[in-house]
Amino acid sequence: MPEPVLETRDLTIRFGGHVAVDAVSCAFHSGTLTAIVGPNGAGKTTYFNLMSGQLTATSGTVLLGGQDVTGLGAAGRTARGIGRAFQITSLFPNLSVIENVRLAVQARQRQAASLFTRWSSHADWIDQAQAYLDEVNLGAVRDTMAAALPHGDKRKLEVAIMMAMEPEVFMFDEPTAGMSVDEVPVILDLIHRLKARGDKTILLVEHKMDVVRSLADRIIVLHNGKLVADGEPAEVIASAVVQEAYLGQAPKAPAAGAAHV
Numbered sequence: 001m002p003e004p005v006l007e008t009r010d011l012t013i014r015f016g017g018h019v020a021v022d023a024v025s026c027a028f029h030s031g032t033l034t035a036i037v038g039p040n041g042a043g044k045t046t047y048f049n050l051m052s053g054q055l056t057a058t059s060g061t062v063l064l065g066g067q068d069v070t071g072l073g074a075a076g077r078t079a080r081g082i083g084r085a086f087q088i089t090s091l092f093p094n095l096s097v098i099e100n101v102r103l104a105v106q107a108r109q110r111q112a113a114s115l116f117t118r119w120s121s122h123a124d125w126i127d128q129a130q131a132y133l134d135e136v137n138l139g140a141v142r143d144t145m146a147a148a149l150p151h152g153d154k155r156k157l158e159v160a161i162m163m164a165m166e167p168e169v170f171m172f173d174e175p176t177a178g179m180s181v182d183e184v185p186v187i188l189d190l191i192h193r194l195k196a197r198g199d200k201t202i203l204l205v206e207h208k209m210d211v212v213r214s215l216a217d218r219i220i221v222l223h224n225g226k227l228v229a230d231g232e233p234a235e236v237i238a239s240a241v242v243q244e245a246y247l248g249q250a251p252k253a254p255a256a257g258a259a260h261v
């Protein structure tokens with residue numbers, strides 16, 4: 001098995017007396033899409049925040065490409081290849097849609113720049129930004145102020161910005177939440193295409209099990225901050241631990257091959 005792109009070892013965070021993420025050890029590999037599921041308050045978003053650097057762990061380790069990044073903040077981890085769509089908060093509301101993406105293209109090139117890199121022109125940046133916008137179906141509203149976009153389009157713009165950073169790890173936290181029925185397929189199709197590239201590590205927090213089933217190669221389940229199941233989607237969904245802890249039901253049939261816990 002090749003070295004994981006991203007790994008957590010005994011990752012833990014306490015808020016006062018509450019352990020929101022409790023000694024979670026898990027490795028994520030290139031070319032895979034892992035869905036993280038669990039009931040409300042299970043610790044999914046907190047686990048994401050610990051991996052992307054928005055929160056600092058109480059104990060445990062985060063490794064990115066085999067390097068310990070536990071001490072790095074979010075900006076440092078972004079520079080090393082973690083991409084996350086941040087539910088609107090990272091948009092520049094008073095810039096146009098295309099300028100928002102152009103800044104991300106430029107930031108990525110600045111990170112990659114060396115003495116020997118030829119700087120791209122403003123026109124190149126705009127062309128690249130337009131290509132990312134087309135991927136999320138926002139090409140037609142490129143000159144609209146970000147603030148004026150409807151909610152679903154703001155979320156698509158977040159994804160375009162993340163793609164423009166060309167990260168190794170893509171983190172999606174409920175990517176279709178708040179989207180209208182006709183917008184959902186655009187984002188799901190995009191995630192399918194990213195996955196089809198076969199060289200990215202994709203993490204998805206998602207409540208909708210039909211979305212999880214259609215996208216995930218693997219499911220991990222968090223419950224009360226602990227990793228309680230990890231395995232193939234069909235196996236994990238059928239397992240007693242998911243039926244009881246996540247779906248709140250007793251299993252209909254004996255669990256077909258309990259998830260390796």
Ligand SMILES: Nc1ncnc2c1ncn2[C@@H]1O[C@H](COP(=O)(O)OP(=O)(O)OP(=O)(O)O)[C@@H](O)[C@H]1O
Binds near residue numbers: 039046
């Ligand atoms: N900054 C914080 N301070 C105190 N408690 C927090 C903080 N952030 C999260 N928590 C608590 O940690 C637990 C895990 O929250 P988290 O948001 O990670 O769960 P989740 O699985 O993402 O839930 P949901 O599916 O509802 O989004 C919850 O009990 C939450 O109240």
